[in-house]
Every structure is written in structure tokens, then in C-alpha cells.
Amino acid sequence: MDTVIRQRLKGLRLAKGWSLDALAARCFMSPSTLSRIETGHRRIALDQLVPLAKALGTSLDQLVEPTSDEDVVIRPEPEHQVGLSVWMLSREHSSNGTTVAKMRITPERTMANLELSVHPGREWFTVLSGTVSLVLGERTILVGEGQAAEFSTMVPHRIGAHEGPVEILTIMDHGGERAHLHPEHAAD
Missing domain, CATH: 1.10.260.40 (lambda repressor-like DNA-binding domains)
Structure with a gap:
């Protein structure tokens, strides 16, 4: 030492x-x-x-x-919900207030017609494979493999899979983490 x-x-x-x-x-x-x-x-x-x-x-x-x-290597274990698997790639309570995660979203999640989410902050993701269906308010934007999206989370939004499974790498602030990864605590 x-x-x-x-x-x-x-x-x-x-x-x-x-x-x-x-x-x-x-x-x-x-x-x-x-x-x-x-x-x-x-x-x-x-x-x-x-x-x-x-x-x-x-x-x-x-x-x-x-x-x-x-203190260097993160060995994520996936957490599963219907149509969604999440691998946390950053440590809990990171010093910069952001959460990095890999997500696999399947059409089952998209077909569940989840409510649009709104919370303070910004989100960013890049598509590793597949095509994302990003709903921002009244718009639906298709984001393909190798593309990225960044948006204000004050706009009602939902990230889903378009015509098959999709994998993304996402960076969320604290509000995004609570709303998307821990929805049971989003209102706290």
C-alpha cells in the first residue's frame, strides 16, 4: 500500500x-x-x-x-424484467452522479405500452445492435445500430425495440436511474 x-x-x-x-x-x-x-x-x-x-x-x-x-473491474449481473435485461456498468453512487448501463430490450416490453416517463435531467444512449424506437412526446424516432441519441427527460419519453431485440449502452443521471431502473422509488 x-x-x-x-x-x-x-x-x-x-x-x-x-x-x-x-x-x-x-x-x-x-x-x-x-x-x-x-x-x-x-x-x-x-x-x-x-x-x-x-x-x-x-x-x-x-x-x-x-x-x-x-476497484477497477465491474462484473455486472443482469437484472431481468419482462422484455428488459439491465447490466449495471457503473458503481452504485458514482461520484459524478451518473449511471451507465447496458440494456437489452425486446418487443415484449415495447408491446406492453408502458407509460411515457418524465423526470428532470438528460439521457444519452448508443445503439449496440438492433433499432430503438424512441418515443419523445408525440414523435417516434428510429435510432439504428451505431447511432446515438441525447434528449431532455422533461419531454415524455419511452425507449423500446423496433422489429426485434435491441441492445443499448445508456448514461443516465440520478433522476433517469430512479425512473427507469428503480420505478418503485421514482416518486420518493
């Missing part, structure tokens, strides 16, 4: 274009102490990490977060 923290400290310093002297002045340590920390010739103390994190514009949590594959 020490090695990872040292690499992060040096990487952040270099990314800002700072010398050891410049960082030392910002965190009230000597350049030689910082050099020994970065090279592993001195142990890192907690009371040193706090001013270093602050000076580098990051948090202590980000400096010491684990580095196992679990």
Missing part, C-alpha cells in the same frame, strides 16, 4: 508540474522529507498525508483507496 501511495503522491505532484520545493512550500515539509517519502526511504505518517492531500487538491480517502481489481 505504501508503494501505491508514494506513486500517487509523486504522480499528482508531477501532473501539477510542481517541483519538490513547490510542494514542500504548500504542505510545510522539507523538500528532502518529500523526496525520501517518494523514494521509499522514509515511512509515510498519517499526520503527513493530510497536509499532502490538501496541498495536492485531493482527499485522504483518494490517496489511500485500495488497489485490488475490485
Whole structure:
């Protein structure tokens, strides 16, 4: 873990274009102490990490977060509803407030004539295979494989399959996630 923290400290310093002297002045340590920390010739103390994190514009949590594959690799398990399978491709409570998901929509969902959804925000999707039937208010727009759509979710909308199954990659804000992936909580 020490090695990872040292690499992060040096990487952040270099990314800002700072010398050891410049960082030392910002965190009230000597350049030689910082050099020994970065090279592993001195142990890192907690009371040193706090001013270093602050000076580098990051948090202590980000400096010491684990580095196992679990913090990088997402292994989604599909959730199924009638005519819809969803693979969550982003972590719950992502820092930027968006949700990324892969969806497979079949004509069964489209034939269910689900109500149009309205919520604050924007949505984006790209079609991986098939053709999407995107209903926006009074319009129905066909979005084909390799095409993308972005729209205000304040317009009543519904995403369905046109003449066969469709797979999309979608990015939704918090409102979109609640309305489309957790409809039982959309009114909360």
C-alpha cells in the first residue's frame, strides 16, 4: 500500500508540474522529507498525508483507496424484467452522479405500452445492435445500430425495440436511474 501511495503522491505532484520545493512550500515539509517519502526511504505518517492531500487538491480517502481489481473491474449481473435485461456498468453512487448501463430490450416490453416517463435531467444512449424506437412526446424516432441519441427527460419519453431485440449502452443521471431502473422509488 505504501508503494501505491508514494506513486500517487509523486504522480499528482508531477501532473501539477510542481517541483519538490513547490510542494514542500504548500504542505510545510522539507523538500528532502518529500523526496525520501517518494523514494521509499522514509515511512509515510498519517499526520503527513493530510497536509499532502490538501496541498495536492485531493482527499485522504483518494490517496489511500485500495488497489485490488475490485476497484477497477465491474462484473455486472443482469437484472431481468419482462422484455428488459439491465447490466449495471457503473458503481452504485458514482461520484459524478451518473449511471451507465447496458440494456437489452425486446418487443415484449415495447408491446406492453408502458407509460411515457418524465423526470428532470438528460439521457444519452448508443445503439449496440438492433433499432430503438424512441418515443419523445408525440414523435417516434428510429435510432439504428451505431447511432446515438441525447434528449431532455422533461419531454415524455419511452425507449423500446423496433422489429426485434435491441441492445443499448445508456448514461443516465440520478433522476433517469430512479425512473427507469428503480420505478418503485421514482416518486420518493
